[in-house]
Amino acid sequence: MSLIVQKFGGTSVADSQKILAAARKAIRAQLEGNQVVLVVSAMGKNTDLLVSLASEITDRPSAREMDMLLSTGEQVSVALMAMAIQSLGHQAISLTGAQIGIKTDSTHTKARIKSISTERMQRLLDEGNIVIAAGFQGIDEDFNITTLGRGGSDTTAVALAAVLGATACEIYTDVDGVYTTDPRVLPEARRVERISYDEMLELASLGAGVMHNRAIEFAKKFHVPIRVRSSLSDSLGSEIGGNVESCTQPVCGAALLKDEARISLLGVPDVPGTSLEFFSRIAARNVSVDMIVQNVGEAGKADISFTIPSNELRVTLEAVAEAAEVAGVDEVTHDERSSKISVVGLGMSRQTGVADRMFRALADADVNIQMITTSEIKISVLVERDSAQKALSVVHQVFELDKQPVSAVSQDQPVDDVGPTNAADVVDRLRGVDMEELTIDDIQLDPTQARITISGVPDSPGMAARVFEEVAAAGIFVDMIVQSYTGRPDGARLSFTVPRQELDESVTVVNRLAASFNCGGVSSSPSIAKLSVSGVGLRSHTGVAIRMFQAFAKAKINVEMINTSEVRVNVVVDGKQGEQALANLQAAFADVMR
Numbered sequence: 089m090s091l092i093v094q095k096f097g098g099t100s101v102a103d104s105q106k107i108l109a110a111a112r113k114a115i116r117a118q119l120e121g122n123q124v125v126l127v128v129s130a131m132g133k134n135t136d137l138l139v140s141l142a143s144e145i146t147d148r149p150s151a152r153e154m155d156m157l158l159s160t161g162e163q164v165s166v167a168l169m170a171m172a173i174q175s176l177g178h179q180a181i182s183l184t185g186a187q188i189g190i191k192t193d194s195t196h197t198k199a200r201i202k203s204i205s206t207e208r209m210q211r212l213l214d215e216g217n218i219v220i221a222a223g224f225q226g227i228d229e230d231f232n233i234t235t236l237g238r239g240g241s242d243t244t245a246v247a248l249a250a251v252l253g254a255t256a257c258e259i260y261t262d263v264d265g266v267y268t269t270d271p272r273v274l275p276e277a278r279r280v281e282r283i284s285y286d287e288m289l290e291l292a293s294l295g296a297g298v299m300h301n302r303a304i305e306f307a308k309k310f311h312v313p314i315r316v317r318s319s320l321s322d323s324l325g326s327e328i329g330g331n332v333e334s335c336t337q338p339v340c341g342a343a344l345l346k347d348e349a350r351i352s353l354l355g356v357p358d359v360p361g362t363s364l365e366f367f368s369r370i371a372a373r374n375v376s377v378d379m380i381v382q383n384v385g386e387a388g389k390a391d392i393s394f395t396i397p398s399n400e401l402r403v404t405l406e407a408v409a410e411a412a413e414v415a416g417v418d419e420v421t422h423d424e425r426s427s428k429i430s431v432v433g434l435g436m437s438r439q440t441g442v443a444d445r446m447f448r449a450l451a452d453a454d455v456n457i458q459m460i461t462t463s464e465i466k467i468s469v470l471v472e473r474d475s476a477q478k479a480l481s482v483v484h485q486v487f488e489l490d491k492q493p494v495s496a497v498s499q500d501q502p503v504d505d506v507g508p509t510n511a512a513d514v515v516d517r518l519r520g521v522d523m524e525e526l527t528i529d530d531i532q533l534d535p536t537q538a539r540i541t542i543s544g545v546p547d548s549p550g551m552a553a554r555v556f557e558e559v560a561a562a563g564i565f566v567d568m569i570v571q572s573y574t575g576r577p578d579g580a581r582l583s584f585t586v587p588r589q590e591l592d593e594s595v596t597v598v599n600r601l602a603a604s605f606n607c608g609g610v611s612s613s614p615s616i617a618k619l620s621v622s623g624v625g626l627r628s629h630t631g632v633a634i635r636m637f638q639a640f641a642k643a644k645i646n647v648e649m650i651n652t653s654e655v656r657v658n659v660v661v662d663g664k665q666g667e668q669a670l671a672n673l674q675a676a677f678a679d680v681m682r
């Protein structure tokens with residue numbers, strides 16, 4: 089018998105009428121011949137309410153007690169949902185995370201799922217029950233209640249779908265699918281029929297709050313097909329699955345992360361091991377660093393900029409101050425009022441002229457770009473928070489995201505590599521591994537590129553647009569782009585990589601522009617090595633960058649550039665050290681290679 093997991097978010101169970109409506113959807117799915125597992129969130133804004141209650145008591149509540157508190161929201165919903173289904177004449181039973189046997193690690197408020205037992209759920213389903221699981225919670229080895237992080241009910245739903253071998257995982261929410269950007273922020277956003285795992289993974293972690301990013305990691309790892317649907321209608325919603333391009337446009341979506349804080353370390357000694365000093369202390373406080381932009385040094389000193397969620401600024405600055413004592417940096421600057429705008433699309437990995445279109449749109453709207461980081465399928469820029477909404481709007485427009493694209497795949501055709509894998513296979517794969525463990529698929533060395541760096545880029549709109557327009561006009565394919573920011577008037581440092589045979593031409597273009605913009609200077613290196621580590625969980629596991637930095641520090645390899653995405657971390661080192669760096673990375677990640 090097929091099995092369906094349906095998840096209802098907070099707004100979809102906000103009152104008794106909505107709970108009854110959700111109950112009817114579940115009953116309908118059962119009457120259609122499926123076994124049904126429901127995952128529910130806390131009612132309405134209940135979790136927010138609990139958070140603010142805690143803050144009335146203390147501004148530093150213990151994480152364990154926060155979990156004890158927050159998990160009660162879901163417990164209310166599951167009980168009411170079971171009563172609703174029973175009142176409609178059907179069998180139902182509610183279970184907390186602990187009762188199901190969702191085992192997690194002990195990282196309170198951001199716990200990761202280690203394993204899930206299926207026996208009890210399966211027995212209850214076989215007895216004819218609709219099983220109602222509390223979202224977002226689990227239990228650690230010592231029976232402490234844990235939660236998975238805000239929005240984590242999506243992750244519970246997809247994880248249950250994976251272990252139970254569900255044929256579908258339906259996420260019911262207050263929008264009727266995945267949009268090109270948050271429709272509440274930009275009304276012209278358009279619903280997409282389909283989106284690939286990697287695109288959704290990037291978008292979710294870059295600010296598209298419609299799905300918890302760890303839910304997509306699960307879905308990708310265990311091939312769970314997801315449908316995001318409205319709890320208010322019967323429309324089909326959007327499908328998330330596969331890794332095929334769903335449209336012919338280079339960009340499929342844009343996202344805004346409003347509450348970012350930037351920290352810049354200026355005049356960092358350009359020697360191996362310095363980054364490790366900082367990032368290991370930050371990771372020890374469980375802060376996930378978002379954009380890391382490290383730029384090649386000058387006169388033995390480098391700059392490193394990175395962003396973190398604004399609400400983690402204080403604890404991060406503490407870690408930074410500690411590390412700065414040891415590493416001896418010249419200055420630390422920070423800015424609490426930044427926002428990040430990103431565009432995502434599988435199509436951009438093969439096209440030139442995507443970055444320059446984005447930068448041009450921003451320049452024409454008079455938006456200053458503070459930091460830039462790219463990966464194969466995304467470009468992110470950091471801007472001042474006051475200009476974030478305008479920035480999102482012009483970027484959405486320049487990539488014509490409001491217009492229906494020509495579909496690259498027929499809508500009737502099932503998406504490649506989506507579909508339930510055999511349940512036994514999945515359970516087999518899960519035996520003995522932590523479900524949310526980091527997995528690395530591949531580590532590669534690309535010795536064919538060269539680097540160009542422009543220093544002292546003026547802190548005003550337009551420079552990046554001109555550089556990448558002219559480079560694109562010369563037909564040169566730019567791969568990595570990083571721009572770090574100092575917070576000082578002498579502005580930013582911009583580095584990018586191009587194929588080695590196109591270095592001379594690129595330098596000519598850049599020299600001309602740097603002179604007309606009054607930049608500090610241009611340097612380049614014909615001999616760099618780019619190392620890429622790809623897999624699942626790269627960014628949500630704070631330890632990945634640390635492992636890389638450790639591996640390099642041990643071998644005395646200096647990192648010249650770095651950029652990170654959900655599925656890949658790229659670093660550039662001196663070309664002579666490429667082979668050595670590859671060997672060190674392979675050793676550092678040997679235990680998580682799949």
Ligand code: ADP
Nearest residue numbers: 097098099261263266267269270272296297298
């Ligand atoms: P739930 O409580 O059902 O989990 P969420 O509030 O977590 O609901 O997620 C739904 C919201 O996500 C929508 O109301 C919408 O404002 C927001 N959102 C952000 N980005 C997107 C996007 N790209 N597509 C659709 N919705 C988005």
Ligand code: ASP
Nearest residue numbers: 129135224238239240241
């Ligand atoms: N109730 C939790 C939250 O508000 C989990 C969820 O809704 O996904 O974050």
Ligand code: MG
Nearest residue numbers: 097239297298
């Ligand atoms: Mg949600």
